[in-house]
Amino acid sequence: MENMEVLKNRITYGDVRAVSKLITMLEAQDPFGNAVVKSLDSLPSQASIIGITGYPGAGKSTLIDQLTTCYRAEGKKVGILAVDTSSPRTGGAILGDRIRMQSHWSDEHVYIRSMATRGHHGGLAKATGDAIQVLEAAGYDVILVETVGVGQEEGQIIDLAQTVVVVVAPGLGDDIQAMKAGLLEIAHLVVVNKADRSDADATVHALRNWVSHVIPTIALNGEGIHAVIDAIDAHQRKIVEQHTYRS
Amino acid sequence: MRETQERKNPFVSLSGLPVARLYTKDDLKDWDPEHQLGVPGEFPYTRGIYPTMYRGRLWTMRQFAGFGTASDTNARFKYLLSQGQTGLSVAFDMPTLMGLDSDDPRARGEVGYCGVAVSSLEDMERLFDDIPLDQVTTSMTINGPAAILFAMYLAVAERRGIPSDQLDGTLQNDILKEYIAQKEWLFPPEPHLRLITDTIAYCSEHVPTWHPISISGYHIREAGSTAVQELAFTLYDGLTYVDAAVNVGLQVDAFAPQLSFFFNSHNDFFEEIAKFRAARRLWAREMEKRYHPQNPQSLRLRCHAQTAGCSLTAQQPMNNIVRTTLQALAAILGGTQSLHTNSMDETLSLPTQNAVTLALRTQQIIAHESEVANTVDPLAGSYFIEQLTNQMEEGAREYFQKLDAMGGMLNAIEEGFPQREILEASQRYQREVDKRERIIVGVNDYTEEKYHSIPLLRISEESENTQLERLTSLRTRRDCAKVTEVLQAVQQAATTRRNLMPYLIDAVKARATLGEICVALKEVFGTYQESAVL
Amino acid sequence: MTVATIPLRILIGKVGLDGHDRGVKLVARALRDAGMEVIYTGLHQTPEQVVNTAIQEDVNAIGISVHSGAHNYLLPRVLELLKEQEADDIVVFAGGIIPNEDICWLKSKGVRALYLPGTPMEEIVQFVRGLHETVLPLTERIGTGKRDT
Numbered sequence: 043m044e045n046m047e048v049l050k051n052r053i054t055y056g057d058v059r060a061v062s063k064l065i066t067m068l069e070a071q072d073p074f075g076n077a078v079v080k081s082l083d084s085l086p087s088q089a090s091i092i093g094i095t096g097y098p099g100a101g102k103s104t105l106i107d108q109l110t111t112c113y114r115a116e117g118k119k120v121g122i123l124a125v126d127t128s129s130p131r132t133g134g135a136i137l138g139d140r141i142r143m144q145s146h147w148s149d150e151h152v153y154i155r156s157m158a159t160r161g162h163h164g165g166l167a168k169a170t171g172d173a174i175q176v177l178e179a180a181g182y183d184v185i186l187v188e189t190v191g192v193g194q195e196e197g198q199i200i201d202l203a204q205t206v207v208v209v210v211a212p213g214l215g216d217d218i219q220a221m222k223a224g225l226l227e228i229a230h231l232v233v234v235n236k237a238d239r240s241d242a243d244a245t246v247h248a249l250r251n252w253v254s255h256v257i258p259t260i261a262l263n264g265e266g267i268h269a270v271i272d273a274i275d276a277h278q279r280k281i282v283e284q285h286t287y288r289s
Numbered sequence: 290m291r292e293t294q295e296r297k298n299p300f301v302s303l304s305g306l307p308v309a310r311l312y313t314k315d316d317l318k319d320w321d322p323e324h325q326l327g328v329p330g331e332f333p334y335t336r337g338i339y340p341t342m343y344r345g346r347l348w349t350m351r352q353f354a355g356f357g358t359a360s361d362t363n364a365r366f367k368y369l370l371s372q373g374q375t376g377l378s379v380a381f382d383m384p385t386l387m388g389l390d391s392d393d394p395r396a397r398g399e400v401g402y403c404g405v406a407v408s409s410l411e412d413m414e415r416l417f418d419d420i421p422l423d424q425v426t427t428s429m430t431i432n433g434p435a436a437i438l439f440a441m442y443l444a445v446a447e448r449r450g451i452p453s454d455q456l457d458g459t460l461q462n463d464i465l466k467e468y469i470a471q472k473e474w475l476f477p478p479e480p481h482l483r484l485i486t487d488t489i490a491y492c493s494e495h496v497p498t499w500h501p502i503s504i505s506g507y508h509i510r511e512a513g514s515t516a517v518q519e520l521a522f523t524l525y526d527g528l529t530y531v532d533a534a535v536n537v538g539l540q541v542d543a544f545a546p547q548l549s550f551f552f553n554s555h556n557d558f559f560e561e562i563a564k565f566r567a568a569r570r571l572w573a574r575e576m577e578k579r580y581h582p583q584n585p586q587s588l589r590l591r592c593h594a595q596t597a598g599c600s601l602t603a604q605q606p607m608n609n610i611v612r613t614t615l616q617a618l619a620a621i622l623g624g625t626q627s628l629h630t631n632s633m634d635e636t637l638s639l640p641t642q643n644a645v646t647l648a649l650r651t652q653q654i655i656a657h658e659s660e661v662a663n664t665v666d667p668l669a670g671s672y673f674i675e676q677l678t679n680q681m682e683e684g685a686r687e688y689f690q691k692l693d694a695m696g697g698m699l700n701a702i703e704e705g706f707p708q709r710e711i712l713e714a715s716q717r718y719q720r721e722v723d724k725r726e727r728i729i730v731g732v733n734d735y736t737e738e739k740y741h742s743i744p745l746l747r748i749s750e751e752s753e754n755t756q757l758e759r760l761t762s763l764r765t766r767r768d769c770a771k772v773t774e775v776l777q778a779v780q781q782a783a784t785t786r787r788n789l790m791p792y793l794i795d796a797v798k799a800r801a802t803l804g805e806i807c808v809a810l811k812e813v814f815g816t817y818q819e820s821a822v823l
Numbered sequence: 824m825t826v827a828t829i830p831l832r833i834l835i836g837k838v839g840l841d842g843h844d845r846g847v848k849l850v851a852r853a854l855r856d857a858g859m860e861v862i863y864t865g866l867h868q869t870p871e872q873v874v875n876t877a878i879q880e881d882v883n884a885i886g887i888s889v890h891s892g893a894h895n896y897l898l899p900r901v902l903e904l905l906k907e908q909e910a911d912d913i914v915v916f917a918g919g920i921i922p923n924e925d926i927c928w929l930k931s932k933g934v935r936a937l938y939l940p941g942t943p944m945e946e947i948v949q950f951v952r953g954l955h956e957t958v959l960p961l962t963e964r965i966g967t968g969k970r971d972t
Contacts, residue, residue, distance in 0.1 A: 472842025
């Protein structure tokens with residue numbers, strides 16, 4: 043189908059409108075869109091896919107904003123998929139994560155797309171995986187995926203992302219026990235945000251009993267962000283060495 | 290049967306408080322008038338902050354005004370003074386409120402629209418041209434960049450040889466309610482609080498009769514809060530400012546007498562009256578308990594009031610005159626020190642001169658014809674009013690406890706607590722209106738097909754052009770090296786704990802513009818992104 | 824999923840400098856409760872920001888609130904930018920303090936609907952729901968992409 047080739051070409055040239063439309067089709071489970079994404083599958087990609095998860099209010103969006111600033115300084119194109127819950131009752135959703143990422147609005151090499159779960163479980167939308175592929179094909183070097191962040195059942199991100207970053211706020215206390223079986227299990231690295239708060243040290247210490255990489259940050263002013271980037275890079279290098287992820 | 294049937298079940302106030310059929314002495318069982326009321330001019334000030342109240346002096350009739358260029362607004366000020374207005378109140382345009390110069394690209398289309406454009410000392414000079422600054426009181430509705438506009442006002446006075454201790458007026462300067470409700474900030478909360486304590490400290494030393502802050506519930510109410518929320522968040526903001534000033538080493542009695550408040554006066558007549566009375570009592574009690582001031586003036590809550598802009602309707606705009614009259618009466622029976630009455634056309638545009646005059650006449654009629662100002666606190670002792678006043682105070686105290694538990698207002702704002710409470714209240718109200726549980730005349734009942742056209746004030750593009758030309762001319766005339774120097778001095782001082790006011794005054798005198806100073810400060814202070822509450 | 828069951832995606836935000844967001848938040852909530860996906864952009868948006876976001880998020884409509892009096896500049900600017908981006912299939916509606924004469928003029932410029940304070944939420948929801956009727960099949964909304972060539 044010629045139309046399909048045209049759309050595919052526009053995607054590979056990084057045409058934002060085409061990327062957006064294709065993601066809409068995938069969200070709608072449109073057969074044409076599915077066919078296009080299947081044909082993209084064969085294209086090679088070097089993209090780093092990083093999942094950002096954690097409880098609501100921990101600072102996931104702000105961390106993504108800061109990471110984006112750093113990756114852009116390295117000249118990398120950044121694609122962001124921010125997932126929020128749809129209301130089970132009405133199917134509606136308010137998607138507001140991008141408010142925290144506004145510093146990049148005029149940067150043509152940053153793409154931000156909000157996705158609603160539309161009844162899908164696991165912390166992501168059904169089409170998130172396909173949307174990642176579209177962004178890879180469109181030449182984004184780093185793809186940051188923000189999960190819903192309800193805490194439990196966020197496991198699916200591990201299937202899609204190479205590196206999973208769990209963001210927590212200080213003062214977790216007993217919640218760490220609860221997180222052990224859920225979020226911490228999938229974390230390659232834990233970021234303790236709002237590290238200027240007095241109870242941050244205790245949280246960092248407590249977490250270090252369970253996870254080897256715990257990094258304190260203050261996302262509002264960017265403190266600690268470079269350490270996060272380094273840790274992500276280190277993990278990505280490890281993956282490449284081990285060839286454990288889809289090669 | 291019919292005699293006991295009622296129109297509604299239950300009856301609730303505008304803020305959702307249940308209202309009983311009848312109030313009797315049983316509702317005031319443990320109520321001790323000596324403890325809860327006292328006498329006017331004395332603790333706990335429930336009945337008013339002065340012994341004679343309006344028998345001594347009527348409230349100040351202060352109409353908020355500003356549009357177009359400084360010269361346009363100067364003409365409106367002179368008109369209002371000639372019509373018997375007793376104080377000036379400046380409305381600045383959106384770019385000025387956001388610390389942007391009129392020629393900033395983001396200001397496009399908004400210069401002189403919602404108020405007057407003031408980008409430089411020269412604009413401020415034009416604004417007060419031929420107005421004796423030592424004889425009027427001037428209120429300036431400015432928050433984010435308040436310290437800079439105040440520096441301009443002080444510099445104008447200095448050039449005219451008026452000593453700063455002869456200046457009287459008010460700076461709104463309340464940033465907490467911006468984070469909570471009105472959303473016009475420049476920097477993160479901490480540097481903003483520092484600018485506020487700098488102005489408070491500066492005034493306490495150099496401009497002793499000035500009110501460096503007007504802690505405002507008006508905008509919280511406009512954002513959709515209940516009366517209790519307005520009362521609670523405003524007074525708690527007030528305590529936060531007192532804390533901040535005490536923490537930088539000021540004595541409470543050195544500044545607390547100059548604090549002022551600003552409340553909304555909304556539709557529910559008795560609830561509003563009770564709110565004003567409860568505000569005075571609660572403030573006096575909390576200040577006494579928390580700071581033990583020596584000067585009784587530190588306990589007195591003095592306030593300005595404005596009728597509720599959000600209650601006005603675009604449909605059948607003449608009805609707004611009646612709404613405003615009732616709201617104004619509530620504020621006066623509540624004992625306000627000054628009052629702005631909205632004009633009937635304000636849901637459509639800035640007010641025309643005729644509409645403003647009518648709004649001012651409304652106050653004059655209440656003052657001189659209704660005879661309500663002849664005695665102090667005429668509703669005291671009413672079972673209903675006293676019970677409502679108690680309810681207001683108790684409701685606010687419950688919020689105080691929650692805010693204390695969250696570690697104060699800054700934390701609460703970061704958590705989105707007051708924002709969420711207000712949004713829930715505003716949605717509750719909207720649903721009641723949509724379901725016609727609340728009748729708004731001309732909106733969801735008694736509607737008319739006909740569109741009522743009234744004359745509107747138009748801001749000409751010419752005003753914007755004039756302003757841009759003036760600014761361009763200023764930028765070419767001034768000493769650029771000097772401007773760079775003063776801006777560096779401001780930045781340098783901002784990194785220390787020194788009071789910024791003298792540096793800001795120097796900067797505006799050198800013709801550094803509002804926008805330039807704000808950019809310089811942002812480089813030191815940073816900016817702020819709200820956690821949007823939905 | 825048929826077109827009718829795919830949630831409409833609506834961008835809701837404020838352009839201009841004023842911060843009065845009571846109305847815009849209530850509209851966002853009402854649309855969510857009506858089953859729509861609302862992309863909320865928050866305050867102080869420029870027309871350029873709104874249009875960029877609308878394209879990245881592939882919304883069906885943009886709802887804008889303006890209380891600052893700058894509607895006669897800001898709203899036509901949004902329409903103009905959408906046209907430049909070949910995205911003028913995106914419907915624009917607005918609310919705020921807007922005089923009647925301006926409403927007529929803005930409608931003639933292409934703003935589909937304008938709402939004053941006091942409009943029942945249901946009226947706005949009905950309007951947006953009605954957009955389902957006019958939404959083109961996805962494959963016909965892709966545009967030519969010639970801007971990138």
